[in-house]
Amino acid sequence: MSAKRWHYTIIASMVLLTSIGSYLYILKLEKRQQRAARQDALTQLGNLVRLEEDVNYLQLVKRKPYTIILLNLLEFKNINNWAGYESGNQILMEVGKRLSVGIVEKHTTYRIGGGEFAVLFPGTRTREQAEEITANLCGLIQRPFESEYHETVRLKVYAGIRNAVVNSKDKAAQIIHDVVFACQEARHLTTAPYAYFTDELGQLDSERKLFVKELSEALNRGEFKLVYQPIFSFQEDRFVSFESLLRWDSGEFGLVSPIEFIPLLEESGMILEVGDWIIQEAALQVSKWRSEGFPELYVTVNVSVKQLLDESFLSRVQDILLETKASPDSLVFEITESVVVEDSEKALATVTKLNDLGISTALDDFGTGYSSLAILSLLPFQYLKVDRTFLDDLDSADSQAASVLRGIVSIASGLSQLTIMEGVETKEQLDLLKEIGADRIQGYYFSKPVPPNQAFELL
Numbered sequence: 302m303s304a305k306r307w308h309y310t311i312i313a314s315m316v317l318l319t320s321i322g323s324y325l326y327i328l329k330l331e332k333r334q335q336r337a338a339r340q341d342a343l344t345q346l347g348n349l350v351r352l353e354e355d356v357n358y359l360q361l362v363k364r365k366p367y368t369i370i371l372l373n374l375l376e377f378k379n380i381n382n383w384a385g386y387e388s389g390n391q392i393l394m395e396v397g398k399r400l401s402v403g404i405v406e407k408h409t410t411y412r413i414g415g416g417e418f419a420v421l422f423p424g425t426r427t428r429e430q431a432e433e434i435t436a437n438l439c440g441l442i443q444r445p446f447e448s449e450y451h452e453t454v455r456l457k458v459y460a461g462i463r464n465a466v467v468n469s470k471d472k473a474a475q476i477i478h479d480v481v482f483a484c485q486e487a488r489h490l491t492t493a494p495y496a497y498f499t500d501e502l503g504q505l506d507s508e509r510k511l512f513v514k515e516l517s518e519a520l521n522r523g524e525f526k527l528v529y530q531p532i533f534s535f536q537e538d539r540f541v542s543f544e545s546l547l548r549w550d551s552g553e554f555g556l557v558s559p560i561e562f563i564p565l566l567e568e569s570g571m572i573l574e575v576g577d578w579i580i581q582e583a584a585l586q587v588s589k590w591r592s593e594g595f596p597e598l599y600v601t602v603n604v605s606v607k608q609l610l611d612e613s614f615l616s617r618v619q620d621i622l623l624e625t626k627a628s629p630d631s632l633v634f635e636i637t638e639s640v641v642v643e644d645s646e647k648a649l650a651t652v653t654k655l656n657d658l659g660i661s662t663a664l665d666d667f668g669t670g671y672s673s674l675a676i677l678s679l680l681p682f683q684y685l686k687v688d689r690t691f692l693d694d695l696d697s698a699d700s701q702a703a704s705v706l707r708g709i710v711s712i713a714s715g716l717s718q719l720t721i722m723e724g725v726e727t728k729e730q731l732d733l734l735k736e737i738g739a740d741r742i743q744g745y746y747f748s749k750p751v752p753p754n755q756a757f758e759l760l
Contacts, residue, residue: 341412343390344397349413349477352421356473359423360465368422368431368464369476370495371484372400372438375457377416379642392446392454399441404434419480428497431462435495459487460495482506513569515553516562520575524550527582528750529600531759532721532743535735540760542633544601544743545583546750547575567605576608577617584627586753591631595760601633601663601684606640609651619658629659633684637665638676645679652680663721667709677716685713689724689744696729698736710738 339351347355352369359367374396380389393412400410400418411419420438422431439458446454461484465476479498486505487496496502519525529543549557566572580602587600608614622629634655640648652662663684664676668691677685687709694702706722713720722734725744734742748759 374416529756
């Protein structure tokens with residue numbers, strides 16, 4: 302009996318110790334998971350979850366004022382594209398290190414997104430003090446970095462600032478949203494790379510939310526419409542095509558400029574649905590014109606980077622062609638060179654497949670970027686649309702601008718591409734472009750963008 306008692310005691314002890322050990326191990330795993338959920342894996346800094354927790358702690362428990370500064374690395378993804386992700390990660394870790402140790406004041410640094418960092422400062426400070434700190438933080442980031450391949454990299458940064466007082470009724474998520482909005486507004490400033498969140502910015506944010514809400518419902522309400530600007534051919538001495546352009550006649554805001562709403566369509570992802578509608582409307586319209594006596598007419602459609610790189614874009618285009626019974630050669634898709642910066646391999650594959658379907662493509666706004674010539678040889682475009690800025694200095698056939706345009710026409714011709722000169726407004730520009738050898742022109746000289754019925758009258 303005594304031996305059995307010892308035997309059972311040993312077994313029970315082992316079971317108890319194993320249970321305790323398992324429990325402690327599980328607790329350790331849970332703590333590790335909780336820490337991982339609040340920590341950025343690359344920089345080991347706190348993430349957005351940790352930032353919200355710390356803000357709530359200061360506001361609800363400690364009841365102390367604080368300042369949040371959000372810093373966004375401008376177009377950081379371009380660094381990854383040309384320097385590689387290893388160099389990009391190295392730079393991000395260095396940014397986190399500089400923000401953590403480069404300021405004397407007590408603070409905590411977080412990485413809350415790809416190229417987004419936040420710094421939390423407990424305590425009271427004036428707007429001027431917060432802006433001074435922000436300027437120092439921007440200075441730390443703007444100092445040159447050296448990549449692993451010993452290349453010097455310089456970053457541009459813009460920032461948002463938000464002071465919070467003790468009695469603020471706003472929750473942590475709202476406070477962080479405010480500083481993100483201020484950071485976005487800083488991109489439009491020229492005086493400094495940062496913006497301080499004020500009541501005026503708060504009002505602007507509320508108006509922007511209403512604007513986005515109305516924009517999201519515009520398609521279902523039938524508030525979008527297409528207008529058409531003619532494209533004239535020197536060789537054929539007639540209009541051979543139209544560029545379709547989106548307009549928004551809002552019930553709340555009236556006629557809204559494309560400069561205001563197109564970027565929001567892009568940022569929100571609504572451009573995918575709206576873009577499909579544009580292609581469908583343009584296809585139906587050009588099919589109607591073709592049946593009314595203009596069988597060779599085509600319409601160009603602006604296609605965004607998000608559309609072109611979307612996985613289902615090609616299949617949706619094919620569905621639209623089947624639904625509208627439009628001929629593929631009645632459409633030309635205009636694409637900006639930014640698509641190559643995003644994903645050159647996928648861009649090449651998509652443009653090639655569009656050409657295989659019978660849909661021609663055009664490189665839009667040629668000359669506004671840094672890699673236009675490389676793109677001309679990389680992607681199989683049939684048309685080259687030359688940006689209107691080239692016409693600003695076109696005052697004579699012997700001018701430097703004329704020489705540049707002759708070179709562009711020659712390059713396009715060598716690649717079997719037709720040139721379309723945008724922004725032609727005067728008879729002098731028209732005559733000079735004809736002398737230079739441009740193929741086609743587009744601009745207010747012939748017509749502003751007009752509704753379909755007026756476009757048909759132009760034909």
